[in-house]
Amino acid sequence: MKIIKLHTSDESLIKKALQHDGKSEFALYNRYSGRMLSVCRNYISDLHYAEDVMVQGFTKVFENLGKFRNEGSFEGWIRKIMVREAIDFLRSRRQLHFSDIEEAETFTIQSEEADYDTEILQMMIDNLPNGYKTVLVMFAVEGYNHKEISEMLGISESTSKSQLFKARRMLQEQLSTKNNKEHGIQ
Known part of the structure; x- marks a missing residue:
């Protein structure tokens, strides 16, 4: 056998x-x-x-x-x-652009719905500027810290933090807009 x-x-x-x-x-x-x-x-x-x-x-x-x-x-x-x-x-392709702010505040995304369709979330993330998106994915998905991100992308840690802050804020705005549309709020 x-x-x-x-x-x-x-x-x-x-x-x-x-x-x-x-x-x-x-x-x-x-x-x-x-x-x-x-x-x-x-x-x-x-x-x-x-x-x-x-x-x-x-x-x-x-x-x-x-x-x-x-x-x-x-x-x-x-x-x-x-x-x-x-x-x-x-x-x-020159698609990575980073803007710097002096200090990024902490920002958490709040949503009424606990689970969004992954395709919708991916579409929202795709709508982010590439600099925001790259830092967000590296930090939130891949688990890199800001020091590692700054070294890999050749940017300062404060730029990494600001990009993450702006990405989160932009996602929150997209989630709010989506929720408002679903609930008939203009």
Whole structure:
């Protein structure tokens, strides 16, 4: 009787991929591409461009696979590459603009409805200027702190904080407008 492996570990796939085994590279790509497309899509509104960035990101993953040191999760390592690729893409298209304010206040988004449709939320986030959107996603979704964001984007920590503040304020305005329309308030 032959035993069939149902799940191959990342570690064994990485070892084979380091030897340029195409099947292992394809297996890793299939395992993570959906999640990584989502990461790219958080930064890049156009799905086609997000897919292109993801593919470019996976090219870098496989080119740099020997640099992965098993210090943390493999998915986290790939995620960082995807975030950097998305930011580089936005920079190359000159779509990242940051405005600075002296000090950002704390701002929390308040909403009457606890759960919005993810497509509506994504559309609202897509409506943000790219600078606001990038900092918001890096902070709220990816979990980077303002120091890390400032280093990755080449901006000051206060600019990172102000972009987050402005993004949250703009989202709150969009949520208020949506709620008012739904309740017939002009």
